[in-house]
Amino acid sequence: MVNEIKKTEDNVISTLGDIKRAVSDFTDMFADMKENISNELLKGGDEIKRREGKLERPPIAFHANYLTDLVHDTTDEIVIFTKSVINEGTGYDTSTGIFTAPVGGLYQFSVHTCVFRGYYAFIGLVLDGKVIAGGSNYDKDSYTCSTVGAIVRVRSGEKVWVKSRSSSSNNQLYQDAMKMNTFSGVLVNN
Known part of the structure; x- marks a missing residue:
């Protein structure tokens, strides 16, 4: 009977050892899984933050019109559109006529000009x-x-403007309620 009890005790101790090893293996496996899941969550969190940064970035767009100076008889003279209809991102300066890109990206720009009959405009x-x-x-x-118009890649801080490309005294723009001179740009993708 003592032998039987000893045999049963050895079986119980052996089984407890097996259970301990199995629990240890499961604990290690769960620890590895936890670490992998944590790493994946961190990567996902970083990706979400990156995408949120893009979404939180304000739209960049401007549309300006009205010229106080219609005669552009000097080569490289900046054409200044003095009234801002929209200036999301505040990149366009109505005092200088220059757009400074607040963020880098792919932009689309458009310039619309009108002239008196018998006069010219050469713009760039x-x-x-x-x-x-x-x-x-x-x-x-x-x-x-x-x-x-043009679609171009612009780096943050780069400047875009409209200029006269001729030095003739016959370079004169025209504007009224039906014929407006405009300069506009929009960030298409960054």
């Missing part, structure tokens, strides 16, 4: 000193308008 859309689009207007018999 400029990104940090380089003309990226240009156009001209002329009609001897009537007032005429034209539009120039």
